Each structure stands twice: as structure tokens, then as C-alpha cells.
Amino acid sequence: MIVGLEAFKKNFEHNLKLSPFPYQWEGIYFGVQRKRILIGDEPGLGKTLQSIGIINIADAYPCLVICPASLKINWQREFEKFTDKKALVLDNATRTTWPYLLQMGMYQVAIVNYESLRKYFVWDIRTNGPFRLKDVVFCPEIKRFRSVIIDESHRVKDPSAQQSIFTKGITEGKSHVIMLSGTPVVNKPHDLVAQLSIMGRLHEFGGRSKFLAAYGEKDSDLSELSRLLYSKCMIRREKKSVLTDLPEKTRVDLYVDISNREEYTLAENDLRRYLEEYTACSDAEIRRKLRMKALVQFMTLRSLSAKGKIKQATDFIRTHLANDKPLIVFCSYHEIVDTLKKHFPRAVTITGRESIIEKQSAVDSFQEGRAKLAICSIKAAGVGLTLTASSSVAFIEFPWTYADCQQCEDRAHRIGQKENVTCYYLLGEKTIDHKLYRIIHEKKSIANQIMGADDDIPTDQLYFDELANLFMADD
Numbered sequence: 001m002i003v004g005l006e007a008f009k010k011n012f013e014h015n016l017k018l019s020p021f022p023y024q025w026e027g028i029y030f031g032v033q034r035k036r037i038l039i040g041d042e043p044g045l046g047k048t049l050q051s052i053g054i055i056n057i058a059d060a061y062p063c064l065v066i067c068p069a070s071l072k073i074n075w076q077r078e079f080e081k082f083t084d085k086k087a088l089v090l091d092n093a094t095r096t097t098w099p100y101l102l103q104m105g106m107y108q109v110a111i112v113n114y115e116s117l118r119k120y121f122v123w124d125i126r127t128n129g130p131f132r133l134k135d136v137v138f139c140p141e142i143k144r145f146r147s148v149i150i151d152e153s154h155r156v157k158d159p160s161a162q163q164s165i166f167t168k169g170i171t172e173g174k175s176h177v178i179m180l181s182g183t184p185v186v187n188k189p190h191d192l193v194a195q196l197s198i199m200g201r202l203h204e205f206g207g208r209s210k211f212l213a214a215y216g217e218k219d220s221d222l223s224e225l226s227r228l229l230y231s232k233c234m235i236r237r238e239k240k241s242v243l244t245d246l247p248e249k250t251r252v253d254l255y256v257d258i259s260n261r262e263e264y265t266l267a268e269n270d271l272r273r274y275l276e277e278y279t280a281c282s283d284a285e286i287r288r289k290l291r292m293k294a295l296v297q298f299m300t301l302r303s304l305s306a307k308g309k310i311k312q313a314t315d316f317i318r319t320h321l322a323n324d325k326p327l328i329v330f331c332s333y334h335e336i337v338d339t340l341k342k343h344f345p346r347a348v349t350i351t352g353r354e355s356i357i358e359k360q361s362a363v364d365s366f367q368e369g370r371a372k373l374a375i376c377s378i379k380a381a382g383v384g385l386t387l388t389a390s391s392s393v394a395f396i397e398f399p400w401t402y403a404d405c406q407q408c409e410d411r412a413h414r415i416g417q418k419e420n421v422t423c424y425y426l427l428g429e430k431t432i433d434h435k436l437y438r439i440i441h442e443k444k445s446i447a448n449q450i451m452g453a454d455d456d457i458p459t460d461q462l463y464f465d466e467l468a469n470l471f472m473a474d475d
Helices: 004-015 022-034 047-058 069-082 096-103 114-119 140-144 160-170 193-198 208-216 221-230 261-282 286-309 310-321 334-343 356-367 402-409 432-442 463-470
Strands: 036-039 063-067 086-090 111-112 122-123 136-138 145-150 174-181 249-256 327-331 348-350 371-376 392-395 421-428
Touching: 004 047, 004 432, 022 036, 022 047, 036 047, 047 069, 047 145, 047 174, 063 069, 063 114, 063 160, 069 086, 069 111, 069 249, 069 310, 069 327, 086 096, 096 327, 114 122, 114 160, 136 160, 140 432, 145 160, 160 193, 174 193, 193 208, 208 221, 221 421, 249 310, 261 286, 286 310, 286 334, 286 432, 310 327, 310 334, 310 421, 327 334, 334 356, 334 371, 356 371, 392 402, 402 432, 421 432
Parallel strands: 036 174, 063 111, 063 145, 086 111, 145 174, 249 421, 327 371, 327 392, 348 371, 392 421
Antiparallel strands: 122 136
16 A cells, blocks of 8 residues: 555656656646545646546546547547546547447447437437436446546536536546546525536535535635635635746647538648649749749648637636636737637737737737637737736737747746746647647747748748648648
């Protein structure tokens, strides 16, 4: 029986491909001991790695991950980056075959978003109106899962909501239930009732009625509730408490589905045709024209990928803001800025369309906490501005060079910033994003940009050929 953290680390370091930070080991140790827990660390501290570490060390497979739609592919990649396990994102193609794939050991992890719980795991609801857990007939295959990870668990804070009921039914009888949320209490202690119930721990707090009686009033002793949570099932750290463990800046690559796959594929096929003709052609003038057409298609693919990411980007932004943490979002196209502004009307925008006075007013609103979201143009807000009210930066589109990426990141990562800065790059799955992003970060010293300062399409042969070769090669 392992009793100490250091002995625990020594025995299980080989279970993960990457070594966690010391505070993450503490979270993993806590979870392996308690089994049904809530990791309430602030965003950016690696709750994903900790939960994967718990499941992997406990060998609690098969595992089901329930998460926001925008994070499904990220969870798949994280499991396969940190462990030797294979993760399956549930979709229409695997709607009926996922149990077989798990049974045969082809995958050890299944990943589903909240909105699809009914689609994949519920056979019937034996009532036409509002229902309770006893009315739900679940697919018997849910018994295959030994563990469940619930990301952004505050989404199931309402006990009467469908997603909360489905999650409760799925987690019953599981050896490990790991809930992750930077803000498990969104408004009031009542938010914990459903989460404690899903963990199978509500009875340890006296049950629903006693919990609400003890902690549901304004003058309730919440310090006692806090003590009980930490002693029984919760671990929470803030960035400021673990800064010595963290680098100054952390980059997170989030791969997301695009909503316009058919349109994107057509444009991609056009590009491939131009590139094939360009490669085979020996006439210099024809090659020049084909090259220009291909460059236009590169730009078209970038635009289509950006538009296709809007749905998932919106989900990501909502999820982040639900943690009550401000966020800076960078993009290029005005169409993307305008669409985001419609979804988040209280956000401030900093683009080339605002006057100097309007830009400064937007910066002041963000820095003083009157706005939680700043939607920024890469060109207009990528240099010079101080936006240290946020330690989180997200890129729906990203600059063409590593230096420009750093400039945008450094709107938050500059003098006055007291926290580790987390930079999220939303990359379209199986799109040109991946290829360009790879070039940018492998060639940090690239000086030639695809898009010049005057917006003319550049003619740098070396860069074009490298991009073309990477695009046509198998990933």
C-alpha cells in the first residue's frame, strides 16, 4: 500500500509518457486515493492531464469522457499523447459499433459531448412530459465503462436538466468518477447538489434536503461546506499558488471539427489539382499562373477553415467565460469578428475599423473588468496594446509567422501580468490549419510571410514549395 506522494510518483512515473508538474502529481495522487472526486483547479492548470493520470494509473478502462463539443478532439489527442491508449470520438459512423470496438480492445476510451448523451446511451424515456432518472431506459452497453470523466462539470449543476439526469444514470456504479470544473459553484451552493449526486457523495453531506437546509441560506456557514468538500472529494489550486511549477507561457493546441466540411473539401480538391498541374508543368509562364491560382486557393482554404470553426469556437468561448475568467480572442477576417460579436454582444472589439479613441475605450473596459471578452484583429491589436486583465488568449485564426504569434500572445504576457498565460490555438481538424501551424512552429525563424504588409500575394518560391509539399504529403 503506497502511503506517500514521493513513493507514489516513483512507482507510477512510467505510466505516463510525459511527466506532470508537482502539483499535478498531487491531484493524481488525490484522485487515485478518493476515486470519485472534483478537480476544481483554475483554467490552464492541466485538469485534463490529472484526470487522465488517475484513470491510467488506476487502469480504470474502458473510460467514458463527457465534455463540451469543442473539446472532443482535444480529449482524444490528450489521451493518446499522455498514454498508450486509443480514444474514440463517438459520431454517426460509430453509433452502433462503439460497444464492439471497446469490447475488442481496439479503443479504451470513448468521448462524447453533453448534447449527444441521449443519442448514444438512452434507449427510451417512459413518459412524454418531464422525466426523472427512473423513467430513463439506458443502453445496457454503458455497463462496459469502469470510469467516467466529466469535463466542465458545472454544466450538470441543475438536477432536473436532461443532461444531468443522463450523466447521473451513466455514472452509477462506476469505480471512478472524475469531475473537472474551474467554477463548480457558479451562483450558489445549490450548484453542487447535482455534482455531488453524480459523484455518489451527496449522502456524505446529509442528502439533498439536509444539504440545502445547511447551506442554502444567505447566512449559511460556507466555510464548513468548504472544509467538508476539501476533506472528502475536492482538490483546487489557483495559478498564483503554483507559479513556481509553471512556465511563463503555456500553449494548448485544440483541434476542432469544422461545420462546412463539404465546401472545404471541394476547395481542397481544387487546390490539389492546381498543385499537381504546377508540379508537372515545365512552362515557366504557365507555372507562374498556376502558382498564383494555388496561392489564392491557400487563402480560400484558410477562410473556409475559419468560418467552419465558428460553432466550435463559440462553444469554447462560452465554456471559458463560464469559469468567470476573461478571454482575449484573435482572428483576421471581419466576418469572423462580426459573427462572434453577434454571439457575444457584451464583448469589446479591437479591430482596424475602430478609431483610436474607440480602441482605447475598449481596452479600458476590458482592463477594468467591465467586459470579459475582447475580440481582436491580429493586425490591429497584435502589437502595442496591454490586455493583462486576462491570462488566457485564444486564436480562431493565427498569424503567419511565429514572431507574430508571440506578439499577439504578449498582449497578455507582459509587464503587469501576474499569472501564467495560457494560449489556445483552435485548429480545424484535417484542414490547412494543421499544416501551416506546423510550418510556423517548426520554422520559428521564417521571415517571409505568405501575406505581406500591403496585402499583395507574395512570390517567395521557397516558402510556397515547402507549403505545397507539406500539403500534398500524407499527414
